[in-house]
Amino acid sequence: MNADGRRDGMKALSRRQFFGALAAGSWAAWSSCSSDQQRxxxxxxxxxxxxxxxxxxxDVHSWEDFDAADHACDVAIVGGGISGLAAAWKLRRSxxxxxxxxxxEDQLGGTSRSGQWGDQIFPWGAHYINIPPAEADCIHEILxxxxxxxxxxxxxxxxxxxGTMLRWPHERLFYRGRWTDGLDPFIxxxxxxxxxxLRFEDAMLRWTLHRGRDGRRAFAMPLRYSTxxxxVRRLDQISMAQYLREEGWHDDRLRWLVDYACRDDYGSTAAQVSAWAGIHYYACRFYDYRIEExxxxxxxxxxxxNGHLVTQLANRLGKNxxxxxxxxxxLAEERSQVRLGYIDLTTGEKRQLTARAVVYAGKLHTAPYAIVDLPDAQAKAMAAIEYSPWLVAAIFLKEPLAASQTTWDNVLYDSPSLGYVVADHQQGGGGRVLLYYWPFVDQLADARHALLAQDHSFWTEQIMAxxxxxxxxxxxLVERVDLYRWGHGMMRPSPGLLWGPMAGWRxxxxxxxxxxSCDATGLPLCEEAIFSGILAAEQAMDCLGVAYPSSLGGLADA
Ligand SMILES: Cc1cc2nc3c(=O)[nH]c(=O)nc-3n(C[C@H](O)[C@H](O)[C@H](O)COP(=O)(O)OP(=O)(O)OC[C@H]3O[C@@H](n4cnc5c(N)ncnc54)[C@H](O)[C@@H]3O)c2cc1C
Incomplete structure (x- = not known):
């Protein structure tokens, strides 16, 4: 037996059994199978x-529960994640x-919020964006x-x-018992x-350069600018795994690489996301070195x-x-306004205000609970969105890891997690704060339940193992481990979700x-959140009769 008895136990169980055991509260029975030493x-x-x-x-809330409206505004924004903040940015700029x-929450940012330990700041969710492609007008403007x-x-x-560009070295992979440079299991x-x-890379390069019959890029940013x-769109009907099979790519290492990309960007496996979403990762954001120029x-x-962007955007609004x-x-639409009821979580008071327009920038599956008279088909489309839960751990060390030099992203081949990112990498810190990212890809409801039911010691031990x-x-070396649970971390772009009939309703x-919300377009990326926030702000201004220069030139004829 190796030093890690519990790890062997986890391997012996399927993910289904693992979460089944957790959800049923029988973790104690499961863990007794392993011969873990006291730690x-x-x-x-x-x-x-x-x-x-x-x-x-x-809870069902009725208007009688709320005090009379005591505040009126032009636009109320529900949610201070990147999309809500981008909407506020566009409104203020106009x-x-x-x-x-x-x-x-008590802190803005949603899934892009950040944390702090002593002097060290670090992300609890989104940690990077890429240089936007040329067509991404709104992303260029905001950046x-x-x-x-x-x-x-x-x-x-x-x-x-x-200081913004990712410092070298970028990433390494723990594969077959040792670290290798880059993300290359073909080493x-x-x-x-x-x-x-090589054949896969060639195909992704062709998709990068491909334009549809309408002259638009096959895979664009924001995705609404795509052909x-x-x-091209039929790639949304099949899974990424099926696409690989149809193309004859059966190699385990290649399938791992593509699976990793899907888990990284979408918290889902290649079998769970559409081929359109899977290819977008390569053809729109992670380009080939051959076309780097x-x-x-x-x-x-x-x-x-990305908490950096949150702070910058929040600074554009006043304290009040x-x-x-x-x-x-x-929320209820009335003739010339929207009535909005909210609970002040500091006092428990239920209050009301009115707005001439509302931007809803919370996760869309919650909209049917809050919005009175949301059309049935729309409520159904929003309620049907699947989200993968995530667990993020901030691991604080007394001193940096002694092993070979860390990179920014440190990926583990044989792990349900994505590995860890070094929070102080950009400052040349050498790894005193590690951020461990674990997307739960299967049994979503059970995983979400387990995430809530199990305590700090339990999850910390899984991560340490x-x-x-x-x-x-x-x-x-470990001084402390803090955890953040994302029950509905990322929307899953399953086959049919990006370009099928449900997309229109979202x-x-x-x-x-x-x-x-990035759920509106369907890819859980900050760039999509920015686009959707700006689009909603422009729609709100159309409704209010406010003139503005559009940031979304790419939408013309899309
Ligand atoms: C672990 C993790 C890692 C990620 N890493 C990356 C990354 O590296 N790069 C990247 O581009 N993307 C990443 N993402 C995705 C990225 O975080 C999102 O795409 C983006 O931040 C979503 O912004 P949003 O505004 O659409 O939604 P959210 O971030 O979900 O924000 C919604 C906000 O609305 C608030 N809210 C919801 N309902 C209500 C209500 N009824 N009343 C009041 N407030 C409400 C919430 O508190 C929240 O602040 C990651 C996501 C996770 C979970």
């Missing part, structure tokens, strides 16, 4: 301990005065305004602010075996991850324009309520 309890906490605040939406943004893009060179390529493959990888050509694909990141710990529980085999010295505006 010290690692200090730390679950940062978002307790029942999720959003569950309060499940001169809208009376904005109110409400968020149920320029926030000072992330400094200007453009003679070839019109973006120049980014100092010891024969040239014949490597052939599969409507049915020969025309399509720079550098990763942009900050010590606090943001209400934290305010759960919006009821995964990392110990890579870093045997870890137990001596984006369909009401008379005065407009939907932001």
């Amino acid at each position: 010290r309890r690692i200090p730390g906490r679950i940062v978002n301990e307790g029942p999720p605040r959003g569950h309060l939406l499940r 001169g809208v005065e009376r904005i109110l943004l409400l968020d149920l 320029q305004d926030l000072g992330v893009i400094d200007g453009y060179d003679a070839a019109n390529k973006p120049l980014v602010a100092a 010891d493959a024969s040239s014949r075996e490597r052939e599969a990888l 409507a050509d049915s020969r 025309a399509y720079p694909a550098h990763t942009l990141t900050w010590p606090e991850g 324009e943001i209400k934290r710990q305010a759960l919006v529980a009821r 995964d990392l110990r085999r890579v870093h045997p010295e870890l137990d001596d 984006q369909q505006p009401m008379e005065r309520i407009f939907f932001a």
Whole structure:
């Protein structure tokens, strides 16, 4: 037996059995099968301990429960994640005065929020974006305004602010008992075996350069700018795994690589997402080195991850324009306004306000609980969205890892997790704060239940068991582990979801309520959240009769 008895136990169980056992509360019986030695309890906490605040939406609220309206604004924004903040940015930039943004949490950012340990800031969710492709007009505009893009060179390529571009070395892979540079499981493959990888890379390069019959890129950013050509869109009807099979790519390492990409971007396996979504990862964001000049694909990141963008955007609003710990529980369109009921979570009071328009930027599966008279078909489309839960651990060390030099992203081949990102990498810190990312891809309801039911020690031990085999010295170095549970972390772009009939319903505006959130377009990416927020803001301004220069030129004829 190796030093890691529990790990062997986890391998012996299928994921289904694992979560089944957790959900049934029979973890004790399961763990007694393993011969784990007594270990010290690692200090730390679950940062978002307790029942999720959003569950309060499940209680039926009627207008009689709320005090009379005591506030009126032009646009109320429900949710201060990236999409809600991008909506606020566009409204403010266009001169809208009376904005109110409400968020149920005590900190803004949603899945892009950040944390702090001493002087060290770090992401709890989203940690990077990429240099936007040329067509992504709205992303260029917002990044320029926030000072992330400094200007453009003679070839019109973006120049980014100092310290923003991901520092070298970028990534490494723990494969067959050792670290290898880059993300290359073909490291010891024969040239014949490597052939599969090269053919796959060629195909992704062709998709990168492909344009549909309407002249649009096959896979664009934002995705709404992509071609409507049915020969490309039909890739949304099959899974990424089926696409690989149809193309004759059966090599295990290649399938792992593609699976990793899908887990990284969508918290899902290649069998669970559409081929359109799977190819988008390569053909729109992670370009091939052969076209690096025309399509720079550098990763942009900050010590606090995309929390950097959250802070910059939140600074555009005044103190009185943001209400934290305010759960919006009821919304109803009336003739010339929207009535909005919210619960002040600091006092429990139920209050009301009115807005001339509302941008709904919360996760869309919650909209049917809050919005009165949401059309049935729309409510059904929103309620049907599947989300993968995630567990993120911030592992604080007394001193950096002694093993070979860490990179920013440290990926484990044989793990249900994605491995860890080094939070202080951009500052040259060398690895005192590690962020471990674990997407739960199967048995979503059971996994979500287990995430809530099991305590800090339980999850910390799972994580340590995964990392110990890579870093045997870890137990001596760990000072503390904090955890963040994302019950509905990422929307899953399953086959048919991006371009099928449900997509229209997710984006369909009401008379005065407009939907932001990356769920509206369907890919859980910050860029999609920015696009959807700006689109909802522009729709709200159309409704209010406010003139503005559109940031979404790419939508013309889309
Ligand atoms: C672990 C993890 C890692 C990720 N990594 C990356 C990455 O590296 N790069 C990337 O591009 N994307 C990443 N993503 C996805 C990215 O975080 C999202 O695409 C993006 O931040 C979504 O923004 P949003 O505004 O659409 O939604 P959210 O982030 O979900 O924000 C919604 C906000 O609305 C609030 N809210 C909801 N309902 C209500 C209500 N009724 N009343 C008041 N407030 C409400 C919530 O509190 C929340 O703040 C990651 C996601 C996760 C979970």
